[in-house]
Amino acid sequence: MMIFDTLSGNEKQLEISAKVRMYICGVTVYDESHIGHARTIIVFDVIQRYLESIGTKVEIIVNFTDVDDKIINRAKKENVRSSAISSRYIQEYYDSFDGLNVKRAIKYPKATEHIQDILDLIQSLVNKKIAYASKNGVYFSVLKFPEYGKLSRKKVDELISGARVEVDETKKDPLDFALWKFSQDDPSWESPWGRGRPGWHIECSAMSLKYLGENFEIHGGGRDLIFPHHENEIAQSEAYTSKPVAQIWVHVGMVTIDGEKMSKSLGNTITVKNLLQNWGPNVIRLFCIGAHYSKPVDYSARLLKEHETNWNKARLAYHKLIQTEKEGTEMEGVDEKLSQLKEEFSKALEENLNTHMALSVFYRLVTFCLGNEGYLTKLDTQKIIPVFEEMMNILGLKIKKVSEEEKAHIKNLIKQRNTFREQKMYEESDAIRDKLAAKGIELKDEIQKTIWLKEEKKFKK
RNA sequence: GGUGAGGUGGCAGAGCGGUUAUGCGUGGGCCUGCAGAGCCUAUACAAGGGGGUUCGACUCCCUCCCUCACCUCCA
Structure with a gap:
């Protein structure tokens, strides 16, 4: 399977050995998941489903960042412990994504449960003199990692002159980012350098190394994570292992609304919970895979409506198939049609996960079924149904079974x-x-x- | 300002150097107790502007214009 790799800027053949290991940057759990999160997760869910359909074992890790200023602020506001906020939204996450028919990852590691791993990693970076303790925390020294900027194609000197970086006299260099922040507040842990909590990026380095090892196959997330999150993750991990973090870096385009990025900070989010109530899981999934994953998609009720229309047609075709009782011999050309559609379907996904193309193949199958309804015999439908179900399964679409x-x-x-x-x-x-x-x-x-x-x-x- | 992605028919959205994308929508027909849906059929100057390469470009090259994302937390 060919997948576009952000780091090299090219499509790369996914090298499949025994299994495919994927690390997906999940969410910071301080609020409900929105359709943007859903798109990212669903894209990787489809990759997993496709790979599994061709017999590849897939291991996905999705992390929860459960230490963060936003969580802490929310906790203060509600006068509860930080863990109360994160566990609430972790539960919301599970509810939303189970509702979306997303396969569970093999593990959802939390930053707070990996403090020792994080501290070990920081210690090792300090020992290598790539990180240093300062007044406010322990920092990663960006200038010690010459390849810094390779993922986001940024030049270190331009970043500095960009002047957007915060001025902090206690850091050796303005670009240095925190691995550990000193703090006495909840939550905080003891460390060799002082009580505090981890910085934003370090948990992903620690947890991906712990669960997937060095140089795993796919590292993914939303486009907005390229900088600084993934750039910093590469710096931390590669400074530590001297090996590439992953073979392929996959980044999913943003969901926009009225042409503007949907994000919690802009307050224009549409939650998964809300969408599930109004549209159900299949329509949302169709929305998420309706455009190529690398491009932005603009959210609109009209677009959802269109997907719903299409989905209803697919549902109808499926129900007609399972209710076909017509006896007789097979219709001519069914085998050819099916093998042709199957081939095109796989080909679309093989080529950088062209889900939109795959979907159009699926709809051609739907149209074929509806258009030939009067001719298809039970023998035909017995051949069509498995193909129909296989396509739905790979795309994560699901029609309720009836006993x-x-x-x-x-x-x-x-x-x-x-x-x-x-x-x-x-x-x-x-x-x-x-x-x-x-x-x-x-x-x-x-x-x-x-x-x-x-x-x-x-x-x- | 820097970096990256992109500008396709009323809308959504792919592929491809020369052949119908696909779907939605729209017109007509069929079917119909009601309801709903479906089927058939028709329908799109399509390619941001301007150059160039080519026998031929939406597809390659140059240039201009525009949009979006990232450069600060963000999936």
């Missing part, structure tokens, strides 16, 4: 209802329709038959 027992029950009620309809006993027939609707089964009458659809379950909390 055989329930199917038989529905079928029976439909039969009863159609008898009433034949006799023009519409009150009785409508009553059956209402009864099923109350159970989340929607009926659609067609010329020869009646199709049922399982309603999308929206997120309830």
Whole structure:
């Protein structure tokens, strides 16, 4: 699979040995997750699902940054401990992303649970004289790492002259960033240099090294993390190991709203929780993979609506497939069609995760099913359904299963209802329709038959 | 100012040096107890402006204009 690597600026072949290890920078848990976070996580979820579909083992680590000024400020405001804030939003995170049908990572390490690993790493950098203790904390000496700026393509002298860097007399160089900040407040820990808490970037270096080792396959996150977060992470980790952190650095484009970046600091966020209630997981996922991951996507209700229209069509096609009872021989050309679509689907994902292209292939399958509905026999649908399900699975789309027992029950009620309809006993027939609707089964009458659809379950909390 | 990405039809959004993207929307038809959906069919000067390379460019090169992101916390 080819993936664009931010560090080299080229697409690179993902070298798959025994497994693919991915470290994704998750969220700082001081507020609810929004659609921007969702996009990033879902992009990597699709990478995982695709790789697994071709038999590759994938290990994903997603971290929680649970020590941060914003968490502390929020805790002060609410007059609770910092851990109360972070655990609340960690739970929210799980609820949101489970709701989005995102596969769980093998581990969600928290900064606060890796203080010793962080201190060990800092100690080693201090020993190497790459880091130094000062009045306010322990700092990474950027000038000691000559490759600093290689990820974000920034020149050290330009960064300095940019003058945006804070003036801090206690640092040797304005660009130096904190590995450890001295503080007595909650939360804080003892360290050889003084009580305090870790700086922002060091936890990712410590935890990725701990769980994935040196030079793992993919390191990812949102585009906005390129600088300074990932740049600093590279500096810390590589100064320590002298090896590249990862083979491929993948960065996901921003979600914008009215053309402007959505971010917590701008206050224009749309939370996952809110979207799940209004649109359900599949539509949100379609939004997240509807454009190429490297580009920004502009959020709008109109766009969501469009994805919902498409998704409803896919759902209908799927329900029709599983309700096909037509006997007879196979329709001509089905095998060819399926193998062609399968191939195009994989090819799209192989080429830098072109999910939009993959999606268009999926919709072609949908259109094929709906357009040939009258011709497809049960034998055909038995071949189509696995392909349909495989594509949905890779994209993380999901249609609720209905038990055989329930199917038989529905079928029976439909039969009863159609008898009433034949006799023009519409009150009785409508009553059956209402009864099923109350159970989340929607009926659609067609010329020869009646199709049922399982309603999308929206997120309830 | 620096760095990076990008400007495609009413909208969303891909690929590709010469052939229909795909979808939404829109028009017409079919179907229809109601409801909903679907099917068929039609529909898009498409390429930010200006040069150039080429037999031929949306696709390559140059230039200008514009947008966005990052350069401070941010997925």
